[in-house]
Amino acid sequence: MSSTELPFVPPANVLPKVGTVRVAEGERLRSVELPGVTLTVRSRPPAREDLPPALYVHGLGGSSQNWSALMALLDGEVDGEALDLPGFGDSPPPDDGNYSVTGHARAVIRYLDASGRGPVHLFGNSLGGAVTTRVAAVRPDLVRTLTLVSPALPEIRVQRAAVPTGLLAVPGVALLFTRLTREWTAEQRVRGVMALCYGDPGRVTPEGFRNAVQEMERRLRLPYFWDAMARSARGIVNAYTLGGQQGLWRQAERVLAPTLLVYGGRDQLVGFRMAQKAARAFRDSRLVTLPDAGHVAMMEYPETVAMAFRELLEDAGELGAQRARRADRAGAGGDAVDRAGTDESMGG
Numbered sequence: 001m002s003s004t005e006l007p008f009v010p011p012a013n014v015l016p017k018v019g020t021v022r023v024a025e026g027e028r029l030r031s032v033e034l035p036g037v038t039l040t041v042r043s044r045p046p047a048r049e050d051l052p053p054a055l056y057v058h059g060l061g062g063s064s065q066n067w068s069a070l071m072a073l074l075d076g077e078v079d080g081e082a083l084d085l086p087g088f089g090d091s092p093p094p095d096d097g098n099y100s101v102t103g104h105a106r107a108v109i110r111y112l113d114a115s116g117r118g119p120v121h122l123f124g125n126s127l128g129g130a131v132t133t134r135v136a137a138v139r140p141d142l143v144r145t146l147t148l149v150s151p152a153l154p155e156i157r158v159q160r161a162a163v164p165t166g167l168l169a170v171p172g173v174a175l176l177f178t179r180l181t182r183e184w185t186a187e188q189r190v191r192g193v194m195a196l197c198y199g200d201p202g203r204v205t206p207e208g209f210r211n212a213v214q215e216m217e218r219r220l221r222l223p224y225f226w227d228a229m230a231r232s233a234r235g236i237v238n239a240y241t242l243g244g245q246q247g248l249w250r251q252a253e254r255v256l257a258p259t260l261l262v263y264g265g266r267d268q269l270v271g272f273r274m275a276q277k278a279a280r281a282f283r284d285s286r287l288v289t290l291p292d293a294g295h296v297a298m299m300e301y302p303e304t305v306a307m308a309f310r311e312l313l314e315d316a317g318e319l320g321a322q323r324a325r326r327a328d329r330a331g332a333g334g335d336a337v338d339r340a341g342t343d344e345s346m347g348g
Contacts, residue, residue: 021090021218022211024068029090034110039083040064040090041111044071046079052144052318053117054078057108059126059152059296060232061193063089065215066125069302077310078121083111085128087228099231101127101239101248105134109142118142121309122257125149125298126269127236130248136259137251145312146282147260149305150270150295153248153278154240186216199266199294252281259285260312262305264293286312 023029026044042064054074056067064082071080084091085104094103108131112118122143124132129151136143190212194201204212219225239248259282263275272289279287288308290297298305 021063022065022215024065024072026072027068031090032111032114034107034114036095037086037107037110038092039086039107039111041081041083042068042071043081044075047076051077051079052121054080054121054123055108055112055117056080056082056123057104057125057128057132058082058085058088059124059128059150060236061088061229062125062128062296063215065089065211066296066299067123070123070298070305073302073306074309077313081117083108085131085232087224087232093224093228097231099228100235101130101134103235104131104232105138108132108135109139112139112142119144121145121147121313123147123149123298124151125296126152127232129153130236130239133248133252133255136257137254140256143255143257144318145260145316146255146257147262147305147309147312148278149262149298150264150267151261151278152236152270153252153274155271155274186213186220189220190216196268197295198300199264199290199292200300203300249277249281252278253283255282257284258312258316260308261285261287262293262297262308263287263289264295264297264300265289265291266293267295269295286315 021029021040023042028043028045030041030043032039032041056064056071058064058066064084067080067082071082074080086092086094086107087099094107096103098106104127112120112135118139119142122132122136122145124130124147126149129148130153132143132146132148133151133153136146190209191201193216194204194209194212198204242248244250261275261278261282263270263272263278265272275287275289279285286308288304290301290304293300
């Protein structure tokens, strides 16, 4: 992309402050500096200690906030964190300007390696689904289970509604779009995004809509917003054209982790027809189809997705292992109390 296509993006260390990111009750945000990239990580305290770690990865134009509802529902099963990919949410652009699927996957791997939290229960939506598929394929040691919500995996017949997003990858289109939509309000933009991503935009609460508008207003003030969108869209298109061992479907076949696939019947961006192909590609997969869901089922039907994930844990033996550990701790605690009581009685 030439320097004339989009406004100049200043280095991350001189980016302007444009307002704070919303943090839901019980959540925390922190910034993690890694080689070549700085990531913002959203987390919430787990309901209990010693829960297995989970990491959530959002899609194109999204952020860690996309996972807040699901994170809250699963805080009794996993110790969850959601990250903002480079250039999205509250994370600044990567130092090298690499927004490819591989570049995003590298950022996820760097974080997991640096944090020492792996292996994790890994979640991905849309672009995040492509990213986490690549992570699971090349670093199986980092992944316990993989949950993909409408993953952006290559399609021969792309959804008609997804064409404008793909066009962002064409040099010059992002700049043209910013000029053509200069007068659009944040409310108009959010309504358009929700109409595209939700099976039923009416499920969005008034508070949820207001929060989305505020976040849109914040992002539009970021000088790198459209650059990150365009380059990441180009990264998806490029990933779709890769063949051989780097092809996403070939990498899906290499994933060893038990995989939960969630597809929405009203998804306008990822074809519902791809659900069966994905179920065949991932060797140890479970498929959940939600006829009324759109592209972001974890936001539209978080309870259903949470229940499906718990069933994945049960099938993978994870829930049984958690119960056994809790029973062992409870038993050890009981023995300690019994011994303490016996000692006290003897001393008396």
